[in-house]
Amino acid sequence: MSAKSKAKKAELMPSKRSAAMQASPIRRLVPLADQAKARGTKVYHLNIGQPDIVTPREIMDAVRNFRDEVLAYGPSLGLPELRQEIKHYFEKLDIMLSVDDVMVTTAGSEAIVFALMAVGDPGDEVLVPEPFYTNYNGFASMADIRLVAVPTDVEDGFSLPSKAEFAKRITKKTKAILFCSPNNPTGAVFSRSDLEMLAGLAKEKNLWLLADEVYREFIYDGGYHTSILHIKEAEDRAIMLDSVSKRFSACGARVGCLVSRNPRIMQAALKLGQARLCPPTIEQVGAIAGYKNIHKYLKKMVNEYQHRRDIVCDELAKIDGAVFTKPKGAFYIMPQLPIDDANEFAQWMLTDFSHQGATTMVAPGDGFYADPSKGKQEIRIAYVLKEADLKKAMQLLALGVKAYNGRR
Amino acid sequence: MSAKSKAKKAELMPSKRSAAMQASPIRRLVPLADQAKARGTKVYHLNIGQPDIVTPREIMDAVRNFRDEVLAYGPSLGLPELRQEIKHYFEKLDIMLSVDDVMVTTAGSEAIVFALMAVGDPGDEVLVPEPFYTNYNGFASMADIRLVAVPTDVEDGFSLPSKAEFAKRITKKTKAILFCSPNNPTGAVFSRSDLEMLAGLAKEKNLWLLADEVYREFIYDGGYHTSILHIKEAEDRAIMLDSVSKRFSACGARVGCLVSRNPRIMQAALKLGQARLCPPTIEQVGAIAGYKNIHKYLKKMVNEYQHRRDIVCDELAKIDGAVFTKPKGAFYIMPQLPIDDANEFAQWMLTDFSHQGATTMVAPGDGFYADPSKGKQEIRIAYVLKEADLKKAMQLLALGVKAYNGRR
Numbered sequence: 097m098s099a100k101s102k103a104k105k106a107e108l109m110p111s112k113r114s115a116a117m118q119a120s121p122i123r124r125l126v127p128l129a130d131q132a133k134a135r136g137t138k139v140y141h142l143n144i145g146q147p148d149i150v151t152p153r154e155i156m157d158a159v160r161n162f163r164d165e166v167l168a169y170g171p172s173l174g175l176p177e178l179r180q181e182i183k184h185y186f187e188k189l190d191i192m193l194s195v196d197d198v199m200v201t202t203a204g205s206e207a208i209v210f211a212l213m214a215v216g217d218p219g220d221e222v223l224v225p226e227p228f229y230t231n232y233n234g235f236a237s238m239a240d241i242r243l244v245a246v247p248t249d250v251e252d253g254f255s256l257p258s259k260a261e262f263a264k265r266i267t268k269k270t271k272a273i274l275f276c277s278p279n280n281p282t283g284a285v286f287s288r289s290d291l292e293m294l295a296g297l298a299k300e301k302n303l304w305l306l307a308d309e310v311y312r313e314f315i316y317d318g319g320y321h322t323s324i325l326h327i328k329e330a331e332d333r334a335i336m337l338d339s340v341s342k343r344f345s346a347c348g349a350r351v352g353c354l355v356s357r358n359p360r361i362m363q364a365a366l367k368l369g370q371a372r373l374c375p376p377t378i379e380q381v382g383a384i385a386g387y388k389n390i391h392k393y394l395k396k397m398v399n400e401y402q403h404r405r406d407i408v409c410d411e412l413a414k415i416d417g418a419v420f421t422k423p424k425g426a427f428y429i430m431p432q433l434p435i436d437d438a439n440e441f442a443q444w445m446l447t448d449f450s451h452q453g454a455t456t457m458v459a460p461g462d463g464f465y466a467d468p469s470k471g472k473q474e475i476r477i478a479y480v481l482k483e484a485d486l487k488k489a490m491q492l493l494a495l496g497v498k499a500y501n502g503r504r
Numbered sequence: 505m506s507a508k509s510k511a512k513k514a515e516l517m518p519s520k521r522s523a524a525m526q527a528s529p530i531r532r533l534v535p536l537a538d539q540a541k542a543r544g545t546k547v548y549h550l551n552i553g554q555p556d557i558v559t560p561r562e563i564m565d566a567v568r569n570f571r572d573e574v575l576a577y578g579p580s581l582g583l584p585e586l587r588q589e590i591k592h593y594f595e596k597l598d599i600m601l602s603v604d605d606v607m608v609t610t611a612g613s614e615a616i617v618f619a620l621m622a623v624g625d626p627g628d629e630v631l632v633p634e635p636f637y638t639n640y641n642g643f644a645s646m647a648d649i650r651l652v653a654v655p656t657d658v659e660d661g662f663s664l665p666s667k668a669e670f671a672k673r674i675t676k677k678t679k680a681i682l683f684c685s686p687n688n689p690t691g692a693v694f695s696r697s698d699l700e701m702l703a704g705l706a707k708e709k710n711l712w713l714l715a716d717e718v719y720r721e722f723i724y725d726g727g728y729h730t731s732i733l734h735i736k737e738a739e740d741r742a743i744m745l746d747s748v749s750k751r752f753s754a755c756g757a758r759v760g761c762l763v764s765r766n767p768r769i770m771q772a773a774l775k776l777g778q779a780r781l782c783p784p785t786i787e788q789v790g791a792i793a794g795y796k797n798i799h800k801y802l803k804k805m806v807n808e809y810q811h812r813r814d815i816v817c818d819e820l821a822k823i824d825g826a827v828f829t830k831p832k833g834a835f836y837i838m839p840q841l842p843i844d845d846a847n848e849f850a851q852w853m854l855t856d857f858s859h860q861g862a863t864t865m866v867a868p869g870d871g872f873y874a875d876p877s878k879g880k881q882e883i884r885i886a887y888v889l890k891e892a893d894l895k896k897a898m899q900l901l902a903l904g905v906k907a908y909n910g911r912r
Contacts, residue, residue, distance in 0.1 A: 108710055108741055111625045111679075114772035123580065123778050144577070151575040159786055160568045167559040167790075169552070169755040172531065202610055202758065205780040217519045218626045218648050234779025240626050240648055271519075302516055333516055347577040348785030350610065350758075364522035370531050371642025372613040376784040377756030378567055382575075 117237045121230050121463020122476075128446040129457050138454040139446070140489035145280065145427065145478045149345040149400070152393055158385035162378050172369040174200020174353070175380045181387035182353055189312075191325045197357050199365050202375045204310050204339030204352035205231065208274075211335045211354060212239040214364040215304040216271040222306070223265055224274045225257060227281055227430060227464035227471055229308070232274065244270070245466040250432045250474065253421030254282035256290040259297050272304035272335075273297075278311040278321065281464050281476040282430045283405075283423020285315060288322040295330035304361075305330050310339040310352075311426040313394055316402040319424055325355065332358050342427075344386040345397075349379040401427050404479040404486055411490035415497055427480060430461060432473045433497055438462065441500055442475065448503075449496050456492040525645045529638050529871020530884075536854040537865050546862040547854070548897035553688065553835065553886045557753040557808070560801055566793035570786050580777040582608020582761070583788045589795035590761055597720075599733045605765050607773050610783045612718050612747030612760040613639065616682075619743045619762060620647040622772040623712045624679040630714070631673055632682045633665060635689055635838060635872035635879055637716070640682065652678070653874040658840045658882065661829030662690035664698040667705050680712035680743075681705075686719040686729065689872050689884040690838045691813075691831020693723060696730040703738035712769075713738050718747040718760075719834040721802055724810040727832055733763065740766050750835075752794040753805075757787040809835050812887040812894055819898035823905055835888060838869060840881045841905055846870065849908055850883065856911075857904050864900040 109115075122144050129139050173179065179198045186193050201207040208231075216222060218240035224232060226245035236243045244265050248254040262273065273294055277286040298305050307324035315321050324334040339352035354365055405422070408429055412418050417434030435441045439460040449455050461474025477493075479486055517523075530552050537547050581587065587606045594601050609615040616639075624630060626648035632640060634653035644651045652673050656662040670681065681702055685694040706713050715732035723729045732742040747760035762773055813830070816837055820826050825842030843849045847868040857863050869882025885901075887894060 108712065108766070108768075110622050110768050110772040111628075113625050114622045114775060117772075117775040117779070119775055120580075120778035146574075146577050148574060150573045155575070156570070159570060162564070162567060165558045166554075166556065167563070167752075167754040167756040169554050172528075202784075203780070209780075213646060214518050214522045217521050220519075231779050231781070234775070238621060238646075238776065238779065304516065344575075346575040348575040348782065350782070350784040358516070360516075360518050364518040364525075367522060367525040367527055367642070368646065370528035371525070371639050371646065372611070372617075373639070374756065374758070376610075376758040376787050378786055378790075379784050382786075 113237050113240065117234055118463065122459045125442060125446060125457065128443060132446045132450070132455060136453065137450045140454065140456045140481065140485060140492065142477045142479070142481070142489055143457045143459045145342065145480060146347055147342065147345045147427070147480045148482060149397055151345050152386055152389060154385040154389040155344060155346060155382040159378055159382045162381055167377060170374040170377045170380065172374055173366060174375055175377070175384070178380050178384050181384050185387050185390065186325070189323065191323060193355065193357070196359070196362060197355055199354045199362065199369060200375050200380060201352045201354050201369070202372070203350040204308070204337055204341065205235070207337040207339070207352045207354040208232070208308065209235045209238055210365050210368045211306050211337055212236060212241050213368060214361055215306070215335070216241045219269065220271045221267060221269045222272045222274050223262055223270060226466055227254070227461065227474070229276055229280045230463045233466070243466055248282070248284070250419055250430065253423070254279065254284040254430070256286050259293050262297055266301050266303070270301070270303060272306050274306040274308070276308035278314050278425025280311065280426055281428045283426045283428050285319065285321065285425040288326070291322055291324060291327050292329065295327045298333055299329060303333065305334050306337060307334060308337045310337070310342055313343055313398055314401055314427055315398070315425045316405060317424065321425070335361055340383045340386055343390070344383070346382065346386065349382060350376055351379050351383045401479070403483065405429070407483060407486050408477060408479045408490060411487065411494065415494050427478060429477050429479070430464070430474050431477070433475060435473060435497060435500060437472055438475050444500055445496050449499055451492055451495050454488070454492055456489045456496065458493065521645050521648065525642055526871065530867045533850060533854060533865065536851060540854045540863060544861065545858045548862065548864045548889065548893060548900065550885045550887070550889070550897055551865045551867045553750065553888060554755055555750065555753045555835070555888045556890060557805055559753050560794055560797060562793040562797040563752060563754060563790040567786055567790045570789055575785060578782040578785045578788065580774060580782055582783055583785070583792070586788050586792050589792050593795050593798065594733070597731065599731060601763065601765070604767070604770060605763055607762045607770065607777060608783050608788060609760045609762050609777070610780070611758040612716070612745055612749065613643070615745040615747070615760045615762040616640070616716065617643045617646055618773050618776045619714050619745055620644060620649050621776060622769055623714070623743070624649045627677065628679045629675060629677040630680045630682050631670055631678060634874055635662070635869065635882070637684055637688045638871045641874070651874055656690070656692070658827055658838065661831070662687065662692040662838070664694050667701050670705055671709070674709050674711070678709070678711060680714050682714040682716070684716035686722050686833025688719065688834055689836045691834045691836050693727065693729065693833040696734070699730055699732055699735050700737065703735045706741055707737060711741065713742050714745060715742060716745045718745070718750055721751055721806055722809055722835055723806070723833045724813060725832065729833070743769055748791045748794055751798070752791070754790065754794065757790060758784055759787050759791045809887070812891065813837070815891060815894050816885060816887045816898060819895065819902065823902050835886060837885050837887070838872070838882050839885070841883060843881060843905060843908060845880055846883050852908055853904050857907055859900055859903050862896070862900055864897045864904065866901065
C-alpha cells in the first residue's frame with residue numbers, strides 16, 4: 097500500500113448512511129438555477145411545491161399579535177388549543193377523534209420520520225407505491241428503514257397497484273405500507289375501495305398503514321377524498337400524517353401532525369417527541385388561527401388549483417409524445433416526455449436553454465423512484481404559479497423539449 | 505400455547521427502538537405536577553431548563569413585523585441573513601468561519617440528531633461524559649447509535665475524565681466523542697486544556713468531536729468559555745452544536761445551528777437537512793434580530809444567573825449531607841442529596857408533600873445516566889426562577905428532604 101493510499105485510509109469520513117442519501121432532486125439543481133438567474137435569465141419554478149397563494153391573513157395576524165413575554169417551550173404533543181382545533185377540523189370531515197389521538201409535529205416531515213421510527217427497527221421494510229415523494233428516501237435513511245417500491249404506471253394515471261402486487265413484496269421484515277393520497281408526485285387520488293383493499297391486506301398481514309394526506313383538500317372535478325381515518329377496518333393500525341404547509345400555503349411554518357387511534361403508537365410518538373422537546377411555538381399559534389378560519393378560503397384555493405391543472409394539461413397536450421392522465425388531486429403531475437434523460441434535460445434547461453430571456457425549472461423523475469434507473473423520461477411539475485406565469489412556463493417547457501431533441 | 509397468548513402474539517406492536525426509549529425524566533412527572541396543581545398546590549418548577557427571563561423585545565418585534573405575503577419554504581441551510589449573523593456572532597468570539605460552515609437547524613435537538621447521523625451508522629458508538637443531557641439518549645435511539653458513558657463524579661465537580669478513561673472505552677465502532685460545556689446537567693465548564701486533551705485523543709484515534717455549546721455565555725465568576733472551534737488541532741473534526749433557546753430565552757423558537765469547518769460533514773448535514781426541507785421561517789427572522797442585538801442584554805442576563813446560582817448553593821449548603829461543588833456555568837446543578845431514591849423522592853414531592861400549599865418539582869438524577877442504577881441520590885436543579893421564587897423553591901426542597909427522611 098502506498099503512502100498516499102494509507103493517508104487516504106486514515107481520513108475521517110462521514111457515516112455511510114449520509115453518503116448514501118441522495119441530494120434532493122427537487123433542490124439539487126438550485127445552484128444551476130441561481131447561475132441562470134445571475135446571467136439574467138428568468139427562471140419559472142415548477143420544481144418545488146411552494147404555492148404562490150397568499151397565506152391567510154388570520155394566520156399572519158395571529159403571529160403578529162403574539163404577546164407572550166417569554167417565547168417558551170410548548171408541550172411535546174403540541175399546544176392544547178391547536179390539538180383541539182385539529183380535532184374539530186377532522187370532525188367536520190366526519191372523522192371522530194379524541195385529542196389524545198393528535199400529536200403536533202414539526203411539519204409533515206417530522207410526522208413521517210416519527211411514524212417510520214415508531215413502526216420499524218433498523219433493517220425493517222416499508223412498502224410504498226412508486227413513484228413517491230422523493231424525501232421518503234431521506235426519511236427512510238434517517239430511520240434506517242428499507243423502502244420497498246410497488247410500481248405504478250404513467251399509462252393508467254398511476255393508479256394503486258393490486259393487492260397481489262403488494263402482497264408478493266411482503267416479507268417477515270415488512271412492518272407497514274406507506275402511501276400518499278392525493279399523491280405527490282403523480283396527482284393520483286386513491287378511492288375508498290383502494291383504501292379498503294389496503295386495510296384488508298394490512299389486517300391479514302398484521303401491518304401498519306401510514307397515510308400521508310397533506311393534500312387532502314386538493315381534489316378536483318367535484319370528487320371527494322377518503323382518509324385512512326374513515327376506514328373502520330384500519331382503525332387500530334392507521335397512522336395519518338399531515339401538515340399545514342399546503343392547506344394554508346404556509347410551508348415555512350413547519351407545523352404538521354400525526355394522528356392515530358392506536359394508543360401504543362401515540363405513546364411511541366410521544367417519546368420521540370419528548371426527545372426533541374416541542375414544535376415551534378409561534379407558528380403553532382398561527383396554525384390555530386388557520387384551522388379556525390379554514391372555511392373562508394379553501395374552496396377558492398381549490399378552484400384556483402383546478403384551473404391551473406387544466407392549463408398544465410392543455411399545454412402538455414400540445415407536446416408531441418407526452419404521456420399523462422389528468423390528475424384528480426394534489427398540485428403535481430408527472431408526465432412522460434419524449435426525452436431520453438429527464439435529469440440531463442432538467443439541467444440543460446437551466447444551463448443551455450432560454451427563450452426571450454426565460455426558462456423553466458422542473459424536477460427530474462428519477463429522484464421519485466427507489467430505483468434511479470426508472471422515471472428517466474418523466475418529470476414532476478408542481479403547478480404552483482399564477483395563470484399567466486404557468487402558461488408561459490409550460491410554453492417554455494414545450495420549446496425546451498423541442499430544442500433539446502433538436503440539439504447537435 | 506393458549507388462545508389468549510396466541511391472540512397477544514398477533515397484536516400489532518410499535519418498534520423495539522421506540523419501546524426502549526425512556527420517557528423524558530424532565531417531563532415524565534408532569535402528570536403528577538398537574539394533579540398537584542389541580543389539588544391547589546403551587547408547584548415551583550426547577551425540573552426544566554425553561555428560563556423565566558423575558559425574550560428580547562427585538563426578537564418579538566421582528567416576529568410581529570414579519571410582512572411576507574406567503575409564509576414560504578426557506579433554504580435547507582437556513583435563511584442566508586441568519587447564517588451571516590451567526591458568522592458575525594462567532595467573529596466577535598474570535599472564531600473565524602465561512603458562511604458555508606454554518607447550517608441553521610430546527611433547534612439544538614436537530615443539530616445533535618443530524619451530527620450523530622452524519623458521523624455514525626447504526627450500531628456505532630459515541631463516547632459521552634456522564635451524567636449527560638438526558639435527551640442524548642433519545643437522539644441516540646433515533647440514530648441507532650450506542651452512547652458509551654465515561655463517568656464523572658459529583659465529588660470533584662463533575663470535571664472531565666482523564667484521557668485514559670476515554671481511551672480505554674474506544675473500540676472499532678467508536679466514531680466520536682460528544683460533550684457539553686458549559687454542562688447540562690452538572691454546570692461544569694471544560695477548560696482549554698480539557699478540550700486540547702480531547703482534540704489530541706480524537707486525532708490519535710481518528711474520531712469526530714461533537715461539542716454541545718448551547719450554554720456558551722452562561723459562565724460565572726469572570727471565567728471564560730473555550731469553544732471547540734477555538735482549538736486549532738480539532739479544526740477538521742469539530743462539529744459544534746448550538747441553539748438560540750437559552751441565549752435569547754427563546755426555547756419555543758426551535759432555531760439552532762450546526763457548525764463545522766469540515767466540508768464533508770456540511771455536505772452530509774445538508775442532505776439530512778434537505779430531507780426535512782427547512783427550519784421554521786418566522787422564528788429564524790426573530791433569531792436574526794436576536795443576534796443583531798445580543799450585546800444589549802447578555803451581560804445583565806448572565807449576572808442574574810450568577811446571582812441565582814449563588815442562592816441555590818447557599819440554600820443547598822443548609823441541607824445536611826448534600827454534596828455539590830459550585831458550578832462554573834450553565835444554569836444547572838446536580839447535587840447529591842441524603843435520600844435513597846431520587847426518583848421516588850421527586851414523585852413524592854408532588855404526590856405527598858406540600859408546605860403552606862406549595863412544593864418543588866425537580867428532575868431525578870438517574871435519567872441523566874446511561875446506566876439508570878446510577879445517580880440514584882442525585883437530582884438536577886435548573887435555576888430558572890426569580891430570586892424570591894427560587895429561594896422559596898429551595899427552602900421547600902430542604903423541608904421536603906427532611907420530611908421524606910422522617911416519614912414512616
